[in-house]
Amino acid sequence: MPTIAVIPGDGIGKEVMPFGVQAVDVAARRHGLDVEFDHFDFASAEYYQEHGRMLPEDWKTVLGSYDAILFGAVGCPAVVPDHVSLWGSLLQFRRHFDQYVNLRPCRILPGITSPLRDKGPGDVDFLVVRENTEGEYSNSGGIMFEGTQREFAMQETVMTRVGVDRVMEYAFDQAMKRRRKVTSATKSNGISITMPYWDRRFSAAAVRHPEVETDQFHIDILTAHFVQHPEWFDVVVASNLFGDILSDLGPACTGTIGVAPSANINPTGEFPSLFEPVHGSAPDIAGQGIANPIGQIWSGAMMLDHLGAEDCGKEIEAAIESVLRAADTAVLTPDVGGTGNTETLGRAVIEAL
Amino acid sequence: MPTIAVIPGDGIGKEVMPFGVQAVDVAARRHGLDVEFDHFDFASAEYYQEHGRMLPEDWKTVLGSYDAILFGAVGCPAVVPDHVSLWGSLLQFRRHFDQYVNLRPCRILPGITSPLRDKGPGDVDFLVVRENTEGEYSNSGGIMFEGTQREFAMQETVMTRVGVDRVMEYAFDQAMKRRRKVTSATKSNGISITMPYWDRRFSAAAVRHPEVETDQFHIDILTAHFVQHPEWFDVVVASNLFGDILSDLGPACTGTIGVAPSANINPTGEFPSLFEPVHGSAPDIAGQGIANPIGQIWSGAMMLDHLGAEDCGKEIEAAIESVLRAADTAVLTPDVGGTGNTETLGRAVIEAL
Ligand SMILES: CC(C)[C@H](C(=O)O)[C@@H](O)C(=O)O
Ligand SMILES: CC(C)[C@H](C(=O)O)[C@@H](O)C(=O)O
Numbered sequence: 001m002p003t004i005a006v007i008p009g010d011g012i013g014k015e016v017m018p019f020g021v022q023a024v025d026v027a028a029r030r031h032g033l034d035v036e037f038d039h040f041d042f043a044s045a046e047y048y049q050e051h052g053r054m055l056p057e058d059w060k061t062v063l064g065s066y067d068a069i070l071f072g073a074v075g076c077p078a079v080v081p082d083h084v085s086l087w088g089s090l091l092q093f094r095r096h097f098d099q100y101v102n103l104r105p106c107r108i109l110p111g112i113t114s115p116l117r118d119k120g121p122g123d124v125d126f127l128v129v130r131e132n133t134e135g136e137y138s139n140s141g142g143i144m145f146e147g148t149q150r151e152f153a154m155q156e157t158v159m160t161r162v163g164v165d166r167v168m169e170y171a172f173d174q175a176m177k178r179r180r181k182v183t184s185a186t187k188s189n190g191i192s193i194t195m196p197y198w199d200r201r202f203s204a205a206a207v208r209h210p211e212v213e214t215d216q217f218h219i220d221i222l223t224a225h226f227v228q229h230p231e232w233f234d235v236v237v238a239s240n241l242f243g244d245i246l247s248d249l250g251p252a253c254t255g256t257i258g259v260a261p262s263a264n265i266n267p268t269g270e271f272p273s274l275f276e277p278v279h280g281s282a283p284d285i286a287g288q289g290i291a292n293p294i295g296q297i298w299s300g301a302m303m304l305d306h307l308g309a310e311d312c313g314k315e316i317e318a319a320i321e322s323v324l325r326a327a328d329t330a331v332l333t334p335d336v337g338g339t340g341n342t343e344t345l346g347r348a349v350i351e352a353l
Numbered sequence: 354m355p356t357i358a359v360i361p362g363d364g365i366g367k368e369v370m371p372f373g374v375q376a377v378d379v380a381a382r383r384h385g386l387d388v389e390f391d392h393f394d395f396a397s398a399e400y401y402q403e404h405g406r407m408l409p410e411d412w413k414t415v416l417g418s419y420d421a422i423l424f425g426a427v428g429c430p431a432v433v434p435d436h437v438s439l440w441g442s443l444l445q446f447r448r449h450f451d452q453y454v455n456l457r458p459c460r461i462l463p464g465i466t467s468p469l470r471d472k473g474p475g476d477v478d479f480l481v482v483r484e485n486t487e488g489e490y491s492n493s494g495g496i497m498f499e500g501t502q503r504e505f506a507m508q509e510t511v512m513t514r515v516g517v518d519r520v521m522e523y524a525f526d527q528a529m530k531r532r533r534k535v536t537s538a539t540k541s542n543g544i545s546i547t548m549p550y551w552d553r554r555f556s557a558a559a560v561r562h563p564e565v566e567t568d569q570f571h572i573d574i575l576t577a578h579f580v581q582h583p584e585w586f587d588v589v590v591a592s593n594l595f596g597d598i599l600s601d602l603g604p605a606c607t608g609t610i611g612v613a614p615s616a617n618i619n620p621t622g623e624f625p626s627l628f629e630p631v632h633g634s635a636p637d638i639a640g641q642g643i644a645n646p647i648g649q650i651w652s653g654a655m656m657l658d659h660l661g662a663e664d665c666g667k668e669i670e671a672a673i674e675s676v677l678r679a680a681d682t683a684v685l686t687p688d689v690g691g692t693g694n695t696e697t698l699g700r701a702v703i704e705a706l
Pocket of ligand 2: 086244542543573
């Protein structure tokens with residue numbers, strides 16, 4: 001019996017989570033799978049206000065005992081500065097649970113209009129595989145000569161051979177299950193040390209996988225290609241920062257940024273993996289009950305996939321697509337052109353299951 | 354009499370440069386301005402093959418005596434690795450001539466179809482102001498434990514107070530001549546030292562310019578906004594890397610990546626500024642005579658602006674727009690849907706002058 005730690009977090013995270021949990025529960029039960037959910041209130045502004053920190057001291061043991069984590073969104077800048085809330089929760093999970101792969105599927109869904117002219121459902125379908133524990137997100141560096149004209153800030157990007165190789169291996173494995181192509185995001189013409197290193201490790205990985213086609217683009221022109229030729233891509237492997245950028249830009253190009261899911265995976269299975277929508281806590285619309293719950297539900301589907309219940313995951317995805325295809329404005333949330341709310345859309349997906 | 358150093362460089366740089374020079378010459382002469390051009394063959398693969406380096410030893414003195422540099426494109430990976438050709442020429446110029454601002458206008462032109470659904474001429478018009486000498490493009494770092502499993506690469510991002518403040522000042526000045534809004538590109542929620550520092554300097558600059566509206570976005574969601582709401586932006590100020598990304602993505606969104614110009618400016622006037630098209634040397638189409646010369650011509654217009662001959666610059670821009678608006682397929686190059694070539698399009702713009 002898989003056990004899930006449920007962390008709604010802040011803002012709309014709290015509003016969409018019930019539908020994520022229910023969708024997973026319904027799909028799993030139908031297949032005779034009993035999933036157990038435990039809810040936690042930490043990793044939120046309320047918890048921070050009460051305890052002066054984002055997580056309980058024993059969070060590693062508590063969360064470490066679960067099979068997976070279903071996460072909503074964290075961030076409430078009015079109460080806690082973002083770098084405190086994020087480095088105090090989500091980024092800790094990724095690092096301590098060694099969730100070294102961040103997976104973000106990008107495809108145009110039925111009923112969703114891509115902002116790109118002439119692109120519709122079926123035209124675009126790629127997967128961003130992001131390194132999720134090192135690279136540009138370091139905590140090495142500092143500020144010198146503070147308060148003077150000579151003041152400067154410095155921060156180190158760190159790419160380890162182990163860290164780079166393992167995420168590339170994962171990307172090539174994913175490509176074998178798809179269209180057998182991996183594109184690497186680089187910037188070795190400008191970032192002169194770490195990025196040429198990234199390129200060398202990519203070449204080494206390519207040699208180990210001769211059955212996979214490879215290419216690479218500098219990040220500047222790669223973002224342009226996402227807009228101009230998104231159909232070129234199958235699997236895109238990228239550093240922490242470049243993966244972060246591409247996995248917002250990708251869903252923006254497919255028109256799915258409000259509904260895209262993501263998986264933070266510890267492939268060895270030593271620690272729980274974490275599943276969360278790409279959208280954040282959205283303080284601007286929190287409390288109105290109009291947030292789109294699909295990103296949370298779809299993240300639940302990725303979680304079921306990861307737990308080995310691929311059929312359940314596929315059924316949830318099919319339910320999402322059928323509701324979007326039906327395009328009933330009374331059901332859809334405003335972000336996808338509807339007049340409905342979180343409740344109407346969440347229920348519709350669960351009923352379609 | 355302004356003196357211009359002309360450096361065509363590699364690939365299509367050589368093919369488009371003659372039209373850039375001629376457009377500048379014709380526009381300037383009409384206003385009684387005599388511009389002197391000297392051509393240089395360095396910063397090219399041929400020069401490298403002959404001399405084993407990209408530039409002559411006395412390049413600083415030679416180029417330093419000109420009022421401006423009109424540059425084509427450098428890069429010929431079949432002969433010289435990109436990091437050698439770029440760090441041996443273009444990136445040297447930017448740094449040694451302290452061209453600390455890189456300016457890239459993004460707007461949808463008449464006759465050009467933006468890849469964004471529902472966006473047409475007049476809808477989008479913003480300016481990316483990129484820091485051009487420091488930040489993520491450092492040469493500080495290295496590789497440790499090379500050849501072992503513990504191997505890692507490290508590279509430092511460096512942001513100085515002087516370096517950040519001066520580019521922000523420039524961005525606010527530009528905004529005063531436009532719609533009085535500056536957006537800062539950040540990633541202070543993930544890049545925990547240099548980016549919060551960037552934010553602090555941006556706030557300080559905003560306080561000095563209360564008449565300018567400001568906002569800021571993390572780079573991930575900012576790239577999404579470029580696709581979804583490009584009309585939101587007026588001036589966007591960004592670090593070296595983020596500016597590099599945004600100034601390819603911006604022109605991709607406006608459909609102008611093949612024709613966009615850029616200016617590498619030394620605002621103090623101590624050193625020459627450099628003007629170059631955003632496109633590169635494009636080895637894939639070099640030699641076919643089909644490269645679009647508009648980026649080079651438009652860069653010439655920015656150069657005339659910078660030299661104080663704004664009227665000449667405006668006339669060149671108007672000529673470009675009138676040729677694009679006429680949309681004569683026999684004249685236009687293939688990249689903008691024509692059957693013409695560099696020569697037909699270049700001549701048409703010059704005739705329209
Ligand atoms: C060629 C490369 C080093 C350069 C950069 O990254 O600055 C280019 O992309 C540019 O934008 O001028
Ligand atoms: C919130 C932020 C720190 C985070 C990141 O940059 O990793 C987010 O943008 C994401 O992509 O999950």
